[in-house]
Amino acid sequence: MSASEEAQLDNFSSIFSLEGKVAVVTGGSRGLGLHTASGFLESGCSKVYITSRKPSSCEAAVAALNALPNKPPHATAIAVPADNSNLDELDRLVAAVSQTTDHVDILFANAGASWGERFDTYPADKFSKVMDLNVKSVFYTVQKFTPLLTARPTRDDPSRVIVTGSIAGLILGPLGANAGFSYSASKAAVMHLVRNLAVELGPRHVLCNAVAPGFFPSKLANGLIKVQGGLKHLEEKSPNRRLGRKEDIAGLVVFLASRAGGHMNGAVIPIDGGSHLMGRL
Known part of the structure; x- marks a missing residue:
């Protein structure tokens, strides 16, 4: 192959495009x-x-x-309300999506929950709730959407x-009065689940990857940010001196969903400015 042939990339100007794709x-x-x-x-998905x-x-x-x-x-954008922790609701969700599309190109399994409490009083029902939503429901969401994905x-x-x-599934999560035992365990589990799904579904032409966010200011995270010392404190602790922004997570997931991420399978990508390298939350 000549140098001129090696230098030419295939449709590189549109490598991040999701034109015409269907996402859930x-x-x-x-x-x-x-x-x-x-x-x-904004990257071109049709639905x-x-x-x-x-x-x-x-x-x-x-x-x-x-x-x-x-x-x-x-x-x-189309609204399809459902309780992902309920398997019957997942069946209803897939049926509702199937009414207006015969396929799904991208499934972003993002629903999750957390619970913070000290070790000695950590409630069994909350531990189960977090594990069920963050791990079991992810598995069954993927399983039930597989006919549309394939x-x-x-x-x-x-x-x-x-x-x-x-990143709470990669390093020590929050401990103390607001410890996140079930959250940390569930995130470690679901990221390893992704590796198993990557090998199972790869031959069916479905790539499976995970993102591992650090702190992003949001309704779910704001309470923990406050407990951990506040926004300014956490920004000063981060190697890049800031927390996550909306565009950061959107850009990473769009990358994984686009042709740019077409050879990514079974990856777990931290997106925390390098904070996980510091050892714990």
Whole structure:
């Protein structure tokens, strides 16, 4: 191969484009899910299904997404409320999505929960709730969407499953009065689950990866940010001297969903400014 041939890249100008893709975002009504749904639409997705437990939150998110000034005119966000922790609700979710599409290109499994309490009084029901939503429901969400994910992909244009993990599953999570034992355990488990799914579903042309966010100011994280010393304190502790921004998470997930991430499978990518290198939250 000549140097001129080696220098030429295939359609590189559109390598981050999601033109015409169909995406489902669980936990998509706020926070990281909503940020990423915006990224999907502005990157060209034709349909983005937003699901979370509260119908009113889904509708508000969809209204905001459909009013985005930078999304293509054909791009549409669609609300499908569902409780992902309930397997019957997952069946209903898949059935509802199937009414308006015969395939799904991207599944962003982002729904999750946490609970903070000291070791000696940590409640069994809360531990189970967090594990069920953060691990078991992710597995069954992927399982139940697999027929749609495998409806149209090819080796060179695979579907994507992207799961939200956490750096709390890579290093020690919060301890003390607001310890996150179940959250840390669940995120470690779900990120390892992704590695298993990558090998299982890769031959079916479905790539599976996980993102491991650090602190991103959000309704879910703001309480923990306060407990950990506040925004300014955590920014000063971070190697890059800031916390996560909306564009950071949206950009990473869009990368994994696009041709740019077409050879990523079974990866767990920290997105925390390097904070996990410091050893613990």
